[in-house]
Amino acid sequence: MNPEFRISVAPMVDWTDTWFRQFARIFTKKAWLYTEMITAPAILHGDLSRLLYYDSAEKPLVLQIAADSPEEAARAVNAAVPFAYDEINLNVGCPSDKVQKGRFGACLMAEPELVRDIITAMKSTSLVPVTIKHRIGIDDTGTYDHLKQFVQIVNEARPSRYIVHGRIALLKGLDPRQNRTIPPLRYEDVYRLKKDFPHITVDINGGIKTARDIESHVPFIDGVMIGREAYENPASMVWYDRLTGEEAPPPSLSYRQVIACIHKLDQRMRASGEPPWRLYRHLSGLFKNMRGAKEFRRFLDAKAFKDPAAAPTAETLYSLLPPQTLDTLLGET
Numbered sequence: 001m002n003p004e005f006r007i008s009v010a011p012m013v014d015w016t017d018t019w020f021r022q023f024a025r026i027f028t029k030k031a032w033l034y035t036e037m038i039t040a041p042a043i044l045h046g047d048l049s050r051l052l053y054y055d056s057a058e059k060p061l062v063l064q065i066a067a068d069s070p071e072e073a074a075r076a077v078n079a080a081v082p083f084a085y086d087e088i089n090l091n092v093g094c095p096s097d098k099v100q101k102g103r104f105g106a107c108l109m110a111e112p113e114l115v116r117d118i119i120t121a122m123k124s125t126s127l128v129p130v131t132i133k134h135r136i137g138i139d140d141t142g143t144y145d146h147l148k149q150f151v152q153i154v155n156e157a158r159p160s161r162y163i164v165h166g167r168i169a170l171l172k173g174l175d176p177r178q179n180r181t182i183p184p185l186r187y188e189d190v191y192r193l194k195k196d197f198p199h200i201t202v203d204i205n206g207g208i209k210t211a212r213d214i215e216s217h218v219p220f221i222d223g224v225m226i227g228r229e230a231y232e233n234p235a236s237m238v239w240y241d242r243l244t245g246e247e248a249p250p251p252s253l254s255y256r257q258v259i260a261c262i263h264k265l266d267q268r269m270r271a272s273g274e275p276p277w278r279l280y281r282h283l284s285g286l287f288k289n290m291r292g293a294k295e296f297r298r299f300l301d302a303k304a305f306k307d308p309a310a311a312p313t314a315e316t317l318y319s320l321l322p323p324q325t326l327d328t329l330l331g332e333t
Helices: 018-024 038-047 072-083 097-101 105-110 114-127 144-157 187-196 211-217 230-231 234-243 255-272 293-304 314-318
Strands: 005-010 059-068 087-092 131-138 161-167 202-205 223-226
Touching: 005 230, 018 234, 018 255, 038 059, 038 072, 072 087, 072 114, 087 105, 087 114, 087 234, 097 105, 105 114, 105 131, 105 314, 114 144, 131 144, 144 187, 144 255, 161 187, 161 234, 187 202, 211 223, 211 234, 255 314
Parallel strands: 005 223, 059 087, 087 131, 131 161, 161 202, 202 223
Antiparallel strands: none
């Protein structure tokens, strides 16, 4: 596979915080990680050390911003400069009612000139590449011709990368969960976009889960973005570095070693004064389809999330799982 092919883990509100990202780095060193979506007003009026903090181990890391004003977007990007993110991404894909009320996210696909101007403003203050994540369309403007027109206008601002979710967003009548599953996937529209605009960089997003899924897209586009599968089955991320042709994690990486890494994260978290649940809430899918997974989840629900004093140690976690699970090598399940 082309080593320039990018694999990234999608921004997911309430999920892709700093502790999930540090956890993800146990499995993949090269995949690009994203922050949760952060609005420009939140950056301009909030606690930057809380909103924009990350550990250096999380890099390469992209800050995703939602904005509806070129001026606010530029100021927000400028405020983030000292934090030295590797890229800044504009969210033009989120379909939630709350985001729409702020005039952020997918609804901006109806205003390509404004999106162009926001990206231009972001680039004016950014020291790193500015990218865009969007859908293939919204509501009644969901044809390929509308998508092509949107990109023609937005590309006047020359974003460095387009991350395209291969579904339209229905802004009326569907909630965000339904918008991830009900509109049919139209990967061909994303492939066609890359063919019609060969000079732009296009990544594809939506419904991608397995190594075979990733490989199926390689001939047509420049990268893939994986969302909920990375979160709900984190061990699957062990494939990402191998699939991009980069150096793979050690072939001896077992679930026992993963728990040892989690224990080190736990110690770092406690030293920072964070409550244990901030890390352990991200671990529920770690042993998906493995023996002992149900007992592991039950323990997290009963102890780690509710009783800070009972948060797991490495020894506790080892005791919950059979040796054949602990000694299984990742990527060979």
